[in-house]
Amino acid sequence: KPNMPEFWFVMQIAMLCGFVTSYPVNWWLVSNGIKERM
Numbered sequence: 001k002p003n004m005p006e007f008w009f010v011m012q013i014a015m016l017c018g019f020v021t022s023y024p025v026n027w028w029l030v031s032n033g034i035k036e037r038m
Contacts, residue, residue, distance in 0.1 A: 001007060029035035 026035065030037055
């Protein structure tokens with residue numbers, strides 16, 4: 001339920017995991033010219 005503190009705590013952990021997994025991949029794609037910078 002979105003009104004529970006546990007929901008937001010787990011949401012923060014999920015967002016951190018998404019950032020940790022996507023940042024190196026995006027860095028590699030930009031450095032190799034596959035993806036343009038934003």
